[in-house]
Amino acid sequence: MKNTLKFAASMAVVAATGASAAEITGKVKLNGEAPAAREITPIKADKLCGALHTKPVMTRTYVVGADKGLANVAVYIKAGLPAGKTYTVPATKPLIDQVGCVYEPLVSAAMVGQTVDIKNSDAFMHNVNCQAKVNKGFNFAQATAGQVNPKTFDKPELAVKLICNVHPWMSGYVHVFDHPFFAVTDKDGNFTISGDLPDGKYTVEANHLKSGVVTGEVEVKGGKATLSLELAVK
Amino acid sequence: MSTPPSASTGLFRYSFGVTLATLGLVCIGGLVTSKGVGMAVPDWPTSFGYNMFALPISTWRTGGIFDEHTHRIWASTVGLLVVFLTRWVGGAASRRILAWIGSTELAVGAGLLAFAGSNWKNEAQFLMGISAVVLLAALTPWGRNQASSTAVRMAWMAFWTVQVQGSLGGLRVVLDQWTVAGTTGGILFGVAHGCLGQLFFALLVCLTFRLAPVWESIRQSDSDSYPRFLSRMACLLVLGQLLLGLLMRHQHAGLAIPDLPLAHGQVWPATDAASLERYSARRDGFEPITPFQIHIHMFHRLNAILTLAAVVAVFVKTRSLPQEAAARKMASVWFGLVCTQFTLGILTVLYDKPADIATAHVAVGSLSLSAGILTAWLCGRNSAVKSAEPLGKTSIPQMTTPAAVG
Numbered sequence: 001m002k003n004t005l006k007f008a009a010s011m012a013v014v015a016a017t018g019a020s021a022a023e024i025t026g027k028v029k030l031n032g033e034a035p036a037a038r039e040i041t042p043i044k045a046d047k048l049c050g051a052l053h054t055k056p057v058m059t060r061t062y063v064v065g066a067d068k069g070l071a072n073v074a075v076y077i078k079a080g081l082p083a084g085k086t087y088t089v090p091a092t093k094p095l096i097d098q099v100g101c102v103y104e105p106l107v108s109a110a111m112v113g114q115t116v117d118i119k120n121s122d123a124f125m126h127n128v129n130c131q132a133k134v135n136k137g138f139n140f141a142q143a144t145a146g147q148v149n150p151k152t153f154d155k156p157e158l159a160v161k162l163i164c165n166v167h168p169w170m171s172g173y174v175h176v177f178d179h180p181f182f183a184v185t186d187k188d189g190n191f192t193i194s195g196d197l198p199d200g201k202y203t204v205e206a207n208h209l210k211s212g213v214v215t216g217e218v219e220v221k222g223g224k225a226t227l228s229l230e231l232a233v234k
Numbered sequence: 235m236s237t238p239p240s241a242s243t244g245l246f247r248y249s250f251g252v253t254l255a256t257l258g259l260v261c262i263g264g265l266v267t268s269k270g271v272g273m274a275v276p277d278w279p280t281s282f283g284y285n286m287f288a289l290p291i292s293t294w295r296t297g298g299i300f301d302e303h304t305h306r307i308w309a310s311t312v313g314l315l316v317v318f319l320t321r322w323v324g325g326a327a328s329r330r331i332l333a334w335i336g337s338t339e340l341a342v343g344a345g346l347l348a349f350a351g352s353n354w355k356n357e358a359q360f361l362m363g364i365s366a367v368v369l370l371a372a373l374t375p376w377g378r379n380q381a382s383s384t385a386v387r388m389a390w391m392a393f394w395t396v397q398v399q400g401s402l403g404g405l406r407v408v409l410d411q412w413t414v415a416g417t418t419g420g421i422l423f424g425v426a427h428g429c430l431g432q433l434f435f436a437l438l439v440c441l442t443f444r445l446a447p448v449w450e451s452i453r454q455s456d457s458d459s460y461p462r463f464l465s466r467m468a469c470l471l472v473l474g475q476l477l478l479g480l481l482m483r484h485q486h487a488g489l490a491i492p493d494l495p496l497a498h499g500q501v502w503p504a505t506d507a508a509s510l511e512r513y514s515a516r517r518d519g520f521e522p523i524t525p526f527q528i529h530i531h532m533f534h535r536l537n538a539i540l541t542l543a544a545v546v547a548v549f550v551k552t553r554s555l556p557q558e559a560a561a562r563k564m565a566s567v568w569f570g571l572v573c574t575q576f577t578l579g580i581l582t583v584l585y586d587k588p589a590d591i592a593t594a595h596v597a598v599g600s601l602s603l604s605a606g607i608l609t610a611w612l613c614g615r616n617s618a619v620k621s622a623e624p625l626g627k628t629s630i631p632q633m634t635t636p637a638a639v640g
Contacts, residue, residue, distance in 0.1 A: 038518065046297060059518060125282075125296045129273050137411035139276040143293070159520075165274040166297040173520075209520035212511075234515040 022197035022223040024181075028189045028206050030070040032233030034062035040169050048124050049101035049167060060106050061210050062233070069189020070231060072107040073208045074158070074175040076182035077193065078215060080202035087179050087195075089113040093150070096162065096172055098126045098142070103162065103172030107209070109182045110174060112156060119148045126170070131161045135176065158207060173209060199223070210234060242445070245322055245381065249442040252315045256435050257597065259312050262305045263431055264596030267483050268589040271298025272424065278404040279360035281306065309400060314367050316396045316438075321371040323389035323445070325380030329372045336368035364397070381445060388441040395434045402427040421484045428480040432600045439604035440611065452560045452612070460561060461551040465610040468544035472572075472606045475541050476599055478534040483596075487527035488587045489517065494580055497535070503528050538579055545572040548609065561612040568605035575602050 037058035044050045044057075063071035089111050097104045099121040110116050120126050120142035128149070129139040134157040140149060153160065153176040164170035175182065183191040185206075193204075197220055204227055205215045211231040218227045266272050274297065275281045281289045286306050294303050321328050343362035346354045380386060406427050409419030443449065482488055490513070491497040498513055505525035514522040549569035555562040578595040585591055 048296065061518060061520070125293055125299060127274055127276055129276070139273055139410065141276055141282055143282070165271045165302075166299055168270040168298060210515075234511065 022194065022199070022220050022225075024193040024197070024202075024204065024218055024220065024225045024227060026075070026191055026227035026229065027067075028070045028073045028075065028185050028191065028208075028229045028231060029068045030062060030064050030189075030211070030233060031068075031230045034064050034233055037061065042167075042169050043101055046101065046167065048122075052100040052122070057100070057102060063106075063187065065186075065188035067188070069185070069187075070208060070211070071185050071187045071189060072105070073185040073189070073191070073206050073231070074107060074109050074182060075185060075191045075193065075204060075206045075229070076109070076175070076177055077179065077197075078203045078205040080200060081179055081181070082198075087111070090180050093117045094174075095119060096174070097121050098128075098164065098170065101126075101164075101167045101170055103170055105184065106172055107184050108172070108174045109184050110153065110176055111180050111182075112154060112176055112178050113152055115150045115152055116174060117148050117150055118142075118162075119146070121145060125166055126164045127166055129163045129165055131163060132157060133160075135160060159209060175207065197223075204229070206231060242379070242381070243447060245377075246442065246445045246447060248322060249319055249438070249445050252312070252319050253435070253438040253442045255308075255312050255315060256438050257600065259305070259308050260431055260435050260600045261593055261597045262301065262308055263428070264593040265589060266298075266301050266305050267424070267428070268587070268592040268596075269298060269301060271301050273407065273410055273420070274298035274302045275306070276407070277356075278306075278407040280356045285359070286310070306403075309403065313364070313396050313400055316392050317367050317371045318374070319441075320389045320393040321374055322377045323381045323385050323441075325386075326378040327380055328386075329374075332368050332372035336365045336372055339365035339368060385441060385444045388437060388444065392434065392437055392441060395430065395437065399427065399430050399434055402430060424484045425477075425480045428483070429477060432476055432603055435600045436604040436607050440607060443608055459551070459554050460613040461548050462610075462614045464544065464551060465548050465565070465606070465613045468541065468548050469603075469606040469610045471537060471541040471544050472599075472603050475534065475537045476603060478530060478537055479596075479599060481530050482527075482534050483592075485527055485530060486521070487531045488582065488592065490523050490527035490531045492516070492583065492586075494583050497528075497532060502532055505529070538576060542572055542576050545569055545606070552609075552613075561609060564605060564609045564612055568602065568609050571598060571602040571605050574598050 037060070039056040039058055043053065060072065065071060093115045094108045094110050095117045096108050097119045101122065108116065118128050123145040125141060125143050127139060127141045130137045130151075132153070134155045135153045138151070142149065153174070155176070156178045157176045160174045160176060162172045162174065175184075180195050181193050181197060183193045185191045199220050199222065201217065201219045202225075203215055204218050205213055206229045207213045208231050211234050214229050214231050216227050216229050218225045277283065280286060281303055282293060284290070286303070287310075289303060294300060317332075321332060324331070339361055343358045343360075343365060346358035346361070350358070381389075402423050406420060406423035409423060412419035414422065491503065493499065497503045498509075503509065503513070505528050510523055510525065510528075513528075517523075545568055549565050552559070552562040552565040575595065575598045578591060578598055581591050582588075582595050
């Protein structure tokens with residue numbers, strides 16, 4: 001009885017706001033033959049970093065998975081959202097980890113004001129040098145394993161670069177949006193954008209650091225939509 | 235009769251040692267930029283909050299921290315050596331000035347510590363550390379004789395330059411993210427730091443040359459064979475090349491063009507959006523190539539050719555001087571260095587800018603600038619000598635041993 005009341009109450013809220021939990025799912029594929037990844041040789045040459053790997057660590061310019069799915073692509077709603085509407089900042093905290101002298105994941109995404117946890121999982125020093133162009137940059141050291149520094153970004157900005165100058169091959173990227181409707185593709189190029197998204201037509205953009213951007217149109221009906229996008233090798 | 239102070243072998247050797255240490259510093263500085271580790275230690279004048287001389291060895295040895303922190307320690311050592319060089323060259327007369335400077339720095343440091351709050355504590359302590367070195371030099375009783383007035387002026391220039399240079403290095407770190415007119419403090423202070431570092435090295439080379447016993451044996455004339463104007467112009471070209479090179483390094487334009495002698499297969503690459511996209515696609519990594527990177531790289535290549543041509547012209551012109559002529563010898567050294575530098579530049583591009591070759595390119599660039607300034611100095615020196623002590627007849631400047639002169 002209690003649960004039924006709760007459900008009814010939540011449905012009433014949804015009806016009143018006109019928003020509902022919606023999902024845009026899809027896949028980003030790579031058109032063309034990606035150049036072969038190269039070994040990041042300085043990792044092997046570095047005594048501390050090299051000891052953490054048994055296999056060669058490769059560049060991640062194009063990470064292509066099953067059915068030519070392209071990983072590390074930020075997919076987000078570019079247009080179609082109600083003008084002037086503000087959104088609640090997600091409570092989740094994306095984690096950017098420095099592990100084995102590599103940023104994991106390579107590409108992250110966050111909303112303006114959302115806390116991003118930057119972690120050092122290695123047992124030695126890294127510095128996190130944020131080379132933002134729109135947001136305020138920062139540069140701090142993380143000396144010990146397990147150290148986490150929470151950071152937020154004040155303005156929307158694509159591909160905010162994080163580098164480690166202690167190990168100059170290390171870099172990671174954060175895309176910052178002024179709404180919560182974004183995702184980053186997994187190893188097979190799949191993505192899911194979810195949230196309180198009203199039914200309607202939207203322009204969705206996919207942004208890959210090397211391949212550039214591509215947009216597609218999608219219509220959310222009954223809280224569901226699917227979209228396939230294709231980026232070309234550049 | 236006592237030996238003239240300017241011929242003091244001990245002072246010359248000390249100055250030579252300081253100059254070599256500075257060349258080492260230029261190399262480490264070049265390596266720091268080549269490897270991109272300049273911000274590995276995010277704070278200054280402390281290192282990760284430590285007094286820089288107390289940083290644990292285990293941290294010092296980690297990745298790029300090793301290069302950056304070694305650069306800091308080495309730079310501090312060179313600063314200390316230059317303070318004592320100034321004291322030695324300046325003789326007893328320098329003690330009072332050094333005492334005044336040291337006391338002022340101490341007072342400013344103590345004032346910062348007392349009144350500016352904890353935010354300035356590290357800077358205050360750093361300044362007080364410098365003041366302690368300067369006061370120690372002032373208190374040193376040895377070395378009462380003063381070198382020549384030219385050498386004294388040069389030593390004081392080196393004294394102030396090394397302090398400004400250290401501050402620029404620090405500002406490059408603490409103001410890295412600061413932006414003015416679209417340029418970050420990291421680039422602005424990085425370029426200024428690199429440029430002043432090379433000029434500082436050239437200044438020390440000239441000072442050491444001036445202190446060398448062989449200097450006394452150089453005789454000059456008012457011969458018209460000296461390429462005075464040409465050598466000065468060639469020096470300016472080297473200086474311009476140095477600036478272009480620094481801009482290239484700090485704008486990461488070294489690999490914006492990967493081929494030689496053509497550039498992206500063209501004489502001067504197009505910089506429209508489609509062309510830039512094509513260039514960027516050819517290289518690893520995500521950073522797109524910008525028109526500025528293309529143009530600065532091309533100007534560096536163009537100026538390299540002009541510089542080489544100018545130095546060759548100086549070299550050819552000085553061939554008409556007698557073999558003993560100091561200017562002729564120095565022009566030969568300059569020519570050799572510029573040819574080496576030209577080759578290193580080509581290798582930097584062809585081998586994908588490895589840190590060791592790129593650093594050698596920086597070091598030989600410093601030596602080229604120094605050799606150029608010395609050549610221009612030797613070529614132009616005769617007119618000054620002429621007005622000070624007119625020679626009865628035209629004689630050609632020569633570099634002979636003191637024994638031969640005696």
